[in-house]
Amino acid sequence: MRAMKVAMLSSEIVPFAKTGGLADVAGALPKFLCRAGAEVRVITPLYRETKRKNLPLRPVADAIELDWQGKKDRFSVVEHQEDGVTYLFVERDEYFDRDFLYGTPQGDFPDNGERFAFFSKAALETLKFTGFRPDVVHAHDWQSAVTLAFLKFVYDRDPFFAYTRSLLTIHNLAYQGLFESDLLGRIGLPERLFNMENMEFYGKVNFLKAGILYATAVNTVSKRYSQEIQTPEFGARLDGLLRGRSDTVFGILNGVDYAGWSPATDKFIARPFDPTYLDGKKECKRDVLQAFSLDVRQGDAPVVGMVSRLAGQKGFDILCETLDGIFEAGARLLILGTGEEVYQKALLAAREKYPGSLGLKIAFDEALSHKIYAGCDMFLIPSRYEPCGLTQMYSLKYGTIPVVRSTGGLEDTIQEYNATSMTGNGFKFSEYSAPALLGALRKAVSIYRLPVRWRALIQKAMACDFSWDRSAREYIRLYQKLSALG
Numbered sequence: 509m510r511a512m513k514v515a516m517l518s519s520e521i522v523p524f525a526k527t528g529g530l531a532d533v534a535g536a537l538p539k540f541l542c543r544a545g546a547e548v549r550v551i552t553p554l555y556r557e558t559k560r561k562n563l564p565l566r567p568v569a570d571a572i573e574l575d576w577q578g579k580k581d582r583f584s585v586v587e588h589q590e591d592g593v594t595y596l597f598v599e600r601d602e603y604f605d606r607d608f609l610y611g612t613p614q615g616d617f618p619d620n621g622e623r624f625a626f627f628s629k630a631a632l633e634t635l636k637f638t639g640f641r642p643d644v645v646h647a648h649d650w651q652s653a654v655t656l657a658f659l660k661f662v663y664d665r666d667p668f669f670a671y672t673r674s675l676l677t678i679h680n681l682a683y684q685g686l687f688e689s690d691l692l693g694r695i696g697l698p699e700r701l702f703n704m705e706n707m708e709f710y711g712k713v714n715f716l717k718a719g720i721l722y723a724t725a726v727n728t729v730s731k732r733y734s735q736e737i738q739t740p741e742f743g744a745r746l747d748g749l750l751r752g753r754s755d756t757v758f759g760i761l762n763g764v765d766y767a768g769w770s771p772a773t774d775k776f777i778a779r780p781f782d783p784t785y786l787d788g789k790k791e792c793k794r795d796v797l798q799a800f801s802l803d804v805r806q807g808d809a810p811v812v813g814m815v816s817r818l819a820g821q822k823g824f825d826i827l828c829e830t831l832d833g834i835f836e837a838g839a840r841l842l843i844l845g846t847g848e849e850v851y852q853k854a855l856l857a858a859r860e861k862y863p864g865s866l867g868l869k870i871a872f873d874e875a876l877s878h879k880i881y882a883g884c885d886m887f888l889i890p891s892r893y894e895p896c897g898l899t900q901m902y903s904l905k906y907g908t909i910p911v912v913r914s915t916g917g918l919e920d921t922i923q924e925y926n927a928t929s930m931t932g933n934g935f936k937f938s939e940y941s942a943p944a945l946l947g948a949l950r951k952a953v954s955i956y957r958l959p960v961r962w963r964a965l966i967q968k969a970m971a972c973d974f975s976w977d978r979s980a981r982e983y984i985r986l987y988q989k990l991s992a993l994g
């Protein structure tokens with residue numbers, strides 16, 4: 509059979525640029541698709557962050573022409589190859605050579621609509637220029653979703669894309685890419701699309717809605733979240749639209765790229781370990797406490813970790829209400845995060861109040877994140893909603909027991925520990941409240957105090973397997989289904 513040709517569009521990709529889980533997924537999935545027999549091109553912007561990595565980037569084109577804002581315009585493309593995957597970077601410094609990907613801590617860049625519309629259109633032109641005629645354009649989140657509007661209304665008569673089907677993966681329905689109505693004309697989409705049946709959304713242009721409307725199929729990153737987003741509670745006002753096409757809304761759980769996330773081989777951690785040699789984990793605990801300048805002598809006290817964007821979604825409001833209780837239970841807490849100023853301030857104030865118990869780093873720090881996964885005893889994810897969540901899967905691999913709110917992918921990947929049957933891989937709470945969070949954490953601490961049980965639980969957690977192989981095969985099956993749907 510001929511190899512399936514997939515053009516993957518993502519606004520962030522590990523190891524080139526990252527703000528969250530999308531980058532991990534877009535970094536891993538293409539590699540595993542290649543291993544499963546697909547031919548993949550991954551297209552992404554060339555950011556300042558990527559340039560600074562000094563990769564050996566090969567020029568592909570100096571000046572590809574495209575229609576932009578009523579004129580002929582040009583952009584260049586550079587390429588990088590790794591693990592059988594070809595990465596193509598759209599170079600346009602005016603839009604992408606900035607210190608941040610989407611905005612500063614004070615807010616989004618005002619021209620994000622133009623930036624990602626340009627990227628999307630340039631991606632399609634790059635495919636044409638390189639002669640890679642995709643069976644599937646696979647777009648991720650709002651930043652690439654608008655590509656599907658270009659495919660439907662601008663490239664619809666282009667024979668190059670005559671057999672191209674499309675998939676939109678929604679990693680987070682709450683981020684939709686909303687812009688003023690005059691954007692459509694400026695980016696070269698028909699202004700008549702500004703109506704409720706098309707891209708209008710409560711007086712704004714909505715890029716994600718375009719993707720949901722025009723993609724051959726839509727998927728989210730866990731089964732549970734694919735159902736949740738079809739309800740008013742989680743649907744972010746797009747639930748009706750998603751219900752309307754529910755037969756083409758799928759859920760495929762993200763995987764973990766264990767090449768980068770294994771305690772036996774991790775270069776960022778103090779000492780490697782595995783389920784038969786857990787002493788290494790003790791050394792990692794000392795190391796991470798030191799990294800947060802906390803006393804390493806209270807070795808018996810449980811240490812709880814968090815690595816998270818500081819955003820409303822992630823549960824920092826109920827966490828702040830729970831801090832007294834967490835420290836009264838004898839635990840210490842290490843938080844690594846960046847994001848919204850309001851949460852930064854609240855956490856900095858909490859650190860003043862609880863020196864010695866709360867370790868906090870406001871930073872994006874890949875190395876420190878690995879130290880946290882490896883060195884903590886528990887990992888806390890009190891999210892209001894969670895499309896998939898990768899951090900619980902990473903912590904499991906490092907024997908760091910997740911304490912999570914049962915929502916979305918957290919619900920799909922974590923089973924409650926049962927002391928009698930010794931089943932389960934973590935601790936869950938369902939009500940979004942401080943007492944519920946504290947209840948789950950206290951339960952985890954009580955098991956932690958029983959070393960034999962706790963050790964067995966660690967070993968069970970480390971044996972959980974969320975490797976990408978299975979999910980990549982599911983994506984290939986879904987790609988194959990698209991031609992019947994389109």
Ligand code: ADP
Binds near residue numbers: 529872897
């Ligand atoms: P989301 O995509 O909603 O941010 P996920 O759990 O899917 O959440 O993915 C988060 C990813 O970003 C993980 O790889 C996590 O380790 C990483 N991450 C989040 N915040 C930081 C940070 N401050 N420093 C380093 N890595 C971080």
